[in-house]
Amino acid sequence: MVTNIDGGTTSNVHPLKFSLWLIIISILMMFGAFTSAYIVRREEGNWLEFDLPGMFLVNTVIIVLSSVAMQWAYVAAKKNNLNMVKLMVGLTMVLGIAFLYGQLNAWGDLVANNVYFGGSESNPAGSFLYVLTGVHGFHLVTGLIFLLIVLISSLKFKVHSKNMLRIQLCTTYWHFLGALWLYLYFFLQVNH
Amino acid sequence: MSSTDIAIHQTDMHHGHDEHDHDHDQNFIEKYIFSQDHKVIAKQYLFTGIAWAFIGGFLSVLFRLQLGWPEATFSFLEPILGGWVQNGKLDPEFYLALVTMHGTIMVFFVLTAGLSGTFSNFLIPLQIGARDMASGFMNMLSYWIFFLSSVIMFASLFIETGPAGGGWTVYPPLSALPQAISGSALGMTLWLISMALFVVSTLLGGINYITTIINLRTKGMSMTKLPLTIWAFFLTAIVGLLSFPVLLSAALLLIFDRSFGTSFYLSDIYIAGEALSNTGGSPILFQHLFWFLGHPEVYIVIMPAFGIASEVIATNARKPIFGYRAMIGSLMGISVLSIIVWAHHMFVTGMNPFLGSVFMFLTLIIAVPSAVKVFNWLATLWRGNIRFTTPMLFAIGFVSIFISGGLTGIILGNSALDIQLHDTYFVVAHFHLVMGAAAFFGMFCGVYHWYPKMFGRMMDEKLGYVHFWLTFLAVYLVFLPMHYVGIAGFPRRYYNWTGFETFNIFTDLNTFISIAAILGFFAQFVFLFNFIYSMFKGRRSPLNPWHSNTLEWTTPINPGHGNWPGEIPTVYRWPYDYSKPGAAEDYIPQHIPFSETQSSNLPQERVLE
Numbered sequence: 047m048v049t050n051i052d053g054g055t056t057s058n059v060h061p062l063k064f065s066l067w068l069i070i071i072s073i074l075m076m077f078g079a080f081t082s083a084y085i086v087r088r089e090e091g092n093w094l095e096f097d098l099p100g101m102f103l104v105n106t107v108i109i110v111l112s113s114v115a116m117q118w119a120y121v122a123a124k125k126n127n128l129n130m131v132k133l134m135v136g137l138t139m140v141l142g143i144a145f146l147y148g149q150l151n152a153w154g155d156l157v158a159n160n161v162y163f164g165g166s167e168s169n170p171a172g173s174f175l176y177v178l179t180g181v182h183g184f185h186l187v188t189g190l191i192f193l194l195i196v197l198i199s200s201l202k203f204k205v206h207s208k209n210m211l212r213i214q215l216c217t218t219y220w221h222f223l224g225a226l227w228l229y230l231y232f233f234l235q236v237n238h
Numbered sequence: 239m240s241s242t243d244i245a246i247h248q249t250d251m252h253h254g255h256d257e258h259d260h261d262h263d264q265n266f267i268e269k270y271i272f273s274q275d276h277k278v279i280a281k282q283y284l285f286t287g288i289a290w291a292f293i294g295g296f297l298s299v300l301f302r303l304q305l306g307w308p309e310a311t312f313s314f315l316e317p318i319l320g321g322w323v324q325n326g327k328l329d330p331e332f333y334l335a336l337v338t339m340h341g342t343i344m345v346f347f348v349l350t351a352g353l354s355g356t357f358s359n360f361l362i363p364l365q366i367g368a369r370d371m372a373s374g375f376m377n378m379l380s381y382w383i384f385f386l387s388s389v390i391m392f393a394s395l396f397i398e399t400g401p402a403g404g405g406w407t408v409y410p411p412l413s414a415l416p417q418a419i420s421g422s423a424l425g426m427t428l429w430l431i432s433m434a435l436f437v438v439s440t441l442l443g444g445i446n447y448i449t450t451i452i453n454l455r456t457k458g459m460s461m462t463k464l465p466l467t468i469w470a471f472f473l474t475a476i477v478g479l480l481s482f483p484v485l486l487s488a489a490l491l492l493i494f495d496r497s498f499g500t501s502f503y504l505s506d507i508y509i510a511g512e513a514l515s516n517t518g519g520s521p522i523l524f525q526h527l528f529w530f531l532g533h534p535e536v537y538i539v540i541m542p543a544f545g546i547a548s549e550v551i552a553t554n555a556r557k558p559i560f561g562y563r564a565m566i567g568s569l570m571g572i573s574v575l576s577i578i579v580w581a582h583h584m585f586v587t588g589m590n591p592f593l594g595s596v597f598m599f600l601t602l603i604i605a606v607p608s609a610v611k612v613f614n615w616l617a618t619l620w621r622g623n624i625r626f627t628t629p630m631l632f633a634i635g636f637v638s639i640f641i642s643g644g645l646t647g648i649i650l651g652n653s654a655l656d657i658q659l660h661d662t663y664f665v666v667a668h669f670h671l672v673m674g675a676a677a678f679f680g681m682f683c684g685v686y687h688w689y690p691k692m693f694g695r696m697m698d699e700k701l702g703y704v705h706f707w708l709t710f711l712a713v714y715l716v717f718l719p720m721h722y723v724g725i726a727g728f729p730r731r732y733y734n735w736t737g738f739e740t741f742n743i744f745t746d747l748n749t750f751i752s753i754a755a756i757l758g759f760f761a762q763f764v765f766l767f768n769f770i771y772s773m774f775k776g777r778r779s780p781l782n783p784w785h786s787n788t789l790e791w792t793t794p795i796n797p798g799h800g801n802w803p804g805e806i807p808t809v810y811r812w813p814y815d816y817s818k819p820g821a822a823e824d825y826i827p828q829h830i831p832f833s834e835t836q837s838s839n840l841p842q843e844r845v846l847e
Contacts, residue, residue: 061372061453068445072483079487079530083523087502092518164499166515173500177491 066215070222073185077226080181081233084174088237094169096161098234099152105145106231112141113224120217126207128200135197135213138220142190145227149183178230182223189223192216272382274374275799279381280360281692284685286388287352288766291678293392294343295759301336304328306752308736308745322400333733334403335421339395341406342429346436347391349539349677351384354440354478357542357684358447358471360692364790365465367456367806370799372449380442387435394428402429405731407528410503410521414495417510430493437486444475444482456789458809462566463828465788465813466559469566470545473573474538480577481534488527495519522587529580536673537576540640541569543680544611547633549813550687551615553786554630555622556824558814561614568607568614575604585653586660594653601651608644612637623817623824627784628702629687635710636679642714643672646721661731664724667717675713682709682765689772690779694796697776701768705761712758719747787813787827810846 087093119134153176156162161172196216199205205213273279300319303312311326322332359377363370371377394401403421404413408429416423451464451472464472491502495516503524504516552559559565581589581597615637624630646668650656659665682705689697723744728735735741782791789809793801807829815826821838832839832846839847 059453061449064453065372065376065445065449068448068479069441072441072445072479075480075483076487079484079527083487083491083502083527086526087520087523090520092505094518164494166499168500170500170502170518173494173502177494181490 060211062211063215063218066218070219073222073226076181077178077230080174080178081230084178084233085237087170087174092169094161094171095238096156096159096172098175098238099155101148101152101155102231102234105148105152106228108141108145108148109224109227112138112145113221115141116217116220120213123200123205123210123213124207128203128206131200131205131213132197135193135200139190139193139197142186142193142220146183146186146190149179152179175234178234182227182230185226186223189216189220192219272378274370274378276359276363276371276374276377277692277797277799277801279377280356282381283351283355283359283384284692286385287348287356287681288769290343290347290352290388292762292766293395294340294348295762297336297340297343299756299759300328301333301340302752302755304333304733306749308734308748328733330733331403331420332400334405334419334731335400335425337731338403338405338408338421339391339401342391342402342433344674345406345535345539346433347388349674349681350440350478350535351436353539353542353677353681353684354471354474355381355384355443356681357467357546357688358443358475360688361467361790362447362450362471363454364691364793364797364801365468365788366451366454366459367789367802367809368450368454369801369806371446372453373446376442377446380439380446383435383439383442387432387439390428390432390435394425394432397424397428399423399425401425407525407532408492409528410492410495410524411507414492414503415507415509415514416496427496430489430496434486434489434493437482437489440478440482444478447471447475448479456806456809459828462563463809463812465545466548466562466565466569467542467545469569470541470548473569474541477534477541477573477576478538481531481538484527485531488524488531491527492524522584525584525587526580529583530577533580533583534576536669537572539677540673540680541572543636543677543683544569546680546684546687547615547636548618549788550629550633550683551618551637552814552816553687553784554625554627554633555619556625556816557618557622558816559614560617560620561610562812562814564610565614568610571607572604575600575607579604582651582653582656585656591653598651598653602648604651605644605648608640612641612644627686628697628699628706629683629784631703631706632679632683632686635706636676636683638710639671639679639713640676643668643670643676643717647672659724661729662724663720663728663730666730667720667724670720671713671717675717679709682706685769687784688790689769690783690795691790691793691797693773693776694779695772695776696779696783697772698768701764705764705768708761708764709758712754712761715754716751716758719751723747723751782827785823785825787815787825789828792827792829 115134115137119131119138122128122130122134156172156175160167161175162168163173163176193216196205196213199212269275270278273282300315303310303315312323312328313326315328316323316326319328319332322329359371362368391401399420401421402408402413402425403419404426408426412418413422413426416426451468455464491500494500495503501516501519503521504514504519505521507514507516548559548565579597579601581593582601585594585597619634646664650659650665650668686697686702689695726740726744728741728744736745779795781795784791789807792807794803809828810831811826811828813828815821817824818826818835818838821835826835826838832843836847
């Protein structure tokens with residue numbers, strides 16, 4: 047591979063880290079579109095009112111805890127506490143999977159309350175909820191894949207204080223996914 | 239990642255040579271197909287873009303035949319179109335598909351991927367002094383996702399129900415209901431899949447462009463020493479990053495409506511004798527989401543052309559660009575405004591007139607930065623020592639067409655006038671001039687100008703002149719009469735209008751437009767021949783054929799992967815030191831330090847010597 051960086055970079059941020067922030071902006075724009083469409087559509091009336099699944103609160107706690115674990119792993123990597131890195135990255139993954147499982151349960155609650163994604167009984171109010179949680183869930187899966195990559199490299203002793211880039215990127219992305227969920231959760235609380 | 243490798247290579251300059259040798263060990267696939275070299279990727283984008291442009295142009299010839307000779311029989315098209323021609327008559331729904339695909343192909347696959355993809359990839363590392371893009375892998379991925387998206391769109395041309403037929407804007411409910419027209423069946427599904435991939439490809443590319451420009455500039459290359467091309471690509475990528483995800487959102491909801499029974503855009507519809515169960519959707523919602531991308535998209539198309547034209551005009555007028563900072567400022571102004579004017583496409587959707595006035599006001603403000611740019615181009619040309627090279631002709635042609643098309647934008651931006659002119663050929667003429675033909679001219683300008691850097695040979699000047707004059711004439715002959723037809727109320731997207739007494743009188747004018755369009759299409763084969771012939775038989779290019787100041791001309795004639803065999807040159811000055819009083823030659827490249835040009839240094843530059 048050809049070296050990109052000859053005389054050092056012109057900014058202090060690593061190019062990949064910078065790229066990650068741009069990716070985050072593009073994901074934010076996507077959700078910005080969904081949530082503003084949600085508001086505009088809701089203003090027009092013919093909007094099904096229903097209770098949000100109670101699971102959402104539990105899931106919110108879970109994803110906040112997973113962010114704490116992720117940060118813990120990051121700090122541990124900085125201090126070369128490699129066993130703790132593996133443990134905490136693993137814990138983050140478990141919590142991430144628990145969150146996804148919880149979201150599936152929340153969908154189950156919705157269906158049980160006759161709030162459907164599609165079909166003749168459906169209303170955009172419900173469909174939007176499925177889309178917001180579904181697209182967030184999709185991005186969470188990409189986050190889990192990233193975590194898996196970090197976990198594997200930590201098992202190969204490749205995550206330590208001299209090689210922080212990968213876990214740093216992963217931490218940023220994971221915190222972003224958590225913050226995105228918090229935004230969606232409060233958005234849904236307010237606009238419901 | 240290879241952060242550690244990079245650190246090792248940095249220490250020793252001779253490693254650069256080792257890498258150069260290493261290039262020859264690459265096999266064919268790594269070097270030409272799954273290459274991570276930005277120059278190869280740029281050429282891949284260019285070739286794909288040219289192929290798409292000919293397909294898109296051919297489709298327009300087909301529907302111009304129908305519009306120009308509505309009563310004629312086209313039996314001779316049967317061998318190509320098969321079942322789409324019945325008894326010598328073009329199938330009306332296929333006509334809609336032709337218009338849709340022409341728009342989609344030209345806007346996205348040619349003028350977005352073909353223009354930004356080619357020149358951002360090619361010029362960013364070369365002009366800012368970088369070995370390659372920030373992530374070569376992501377760059378490669380961007381092209382191949384675009385290729386996959388192209389394959390799907392191309393395949394949709396050959397399916398039984400035909401490609402998407404709901405217009406390039408794919409408004410629901412027409413596009414959401416497969417039973418509405420054949421163009422909303424499988425073709426529409428493929429359109430949506432292809433466009434979703436296209437968005438991903440554009441985002442991957444754009445993220446790379448922005449990161450590279452911010453992070454990998456060579457020593458001394460401050461943001462205010464960047465060539466205007468780079469500024470244009472930079473802001474184009476930012477606008478794309480903000481608007482393309484919204485198209486993805488809109489497309490995703492449309493996919494759900496089509497295939498999963500949701501009702502985001504559908505409500506109270508009665509079709510083919512049955513009432514649909516969908517309730518609560520809003521088709522206007524789609525228009526808002528679509529045009530939130532759709533309007534910035536026209537600037538994504540035209541801004542790279544701005545940058546290319548600025549560069550070529552300054553080089554060939556042998557003068558510094560007039561108002562360098564004003565050029566950057568106006569690009570920024572256009573970028574910001576482009577994102578907040580989308581609803582001027584929707585004046586007739588029953589929007590609140592007050593809201594319409596707000597969008598009208600914002601839209602008309604765009605005339606200011608656009609006029610600043612035009613003024614600066616003209617002021618750069620003014621009393622310049624102009625060299626009429628082929629790229630220069632296309633750059634001047636670009637300015638001409640941009641002015642002609644921009645003026646009608648001021649008319650259409652007024653909500654009161656737009657209600658009369660909405661969906662007429664006046665609109666078609668406006669946007670074809672200002673973003674279609676103008677962006678194409680910018681693209682031709684760039685191809686002719688940087689061809690020597692891409693292929694090490696020059697394109698033929700004489701053929702270039704023939705190509706320019708035929709294209710330039712054809713553009714005006716097609717689109718000027720179209721304004722006239724449009725003011726008379728002639729609606730766009732109509733397959734057959736001979737039944738309307740009002741529009742019958744325009745038959746001759748429509749035939750005239752069609753003949754000009756066909757002439758323009760065939761003129762492009764002059765370019766194609768020149769492009770391919772020059773690659774093998776063209777005059778060999780000198781190191782700096784246009785006596786240009788920018789960094790790409792300091793690389794070898796055929797740069798390898800890594801661009802500069804030795805150290806990357808350091809930049810000392812802005813890129814527009816043309817015809818500087820007291821200088822030995824009429825250009826001073828960016829990498830020449832002030833200490834070597836004492837005779838021409840300005841008083842404030844003495845301290846830099």
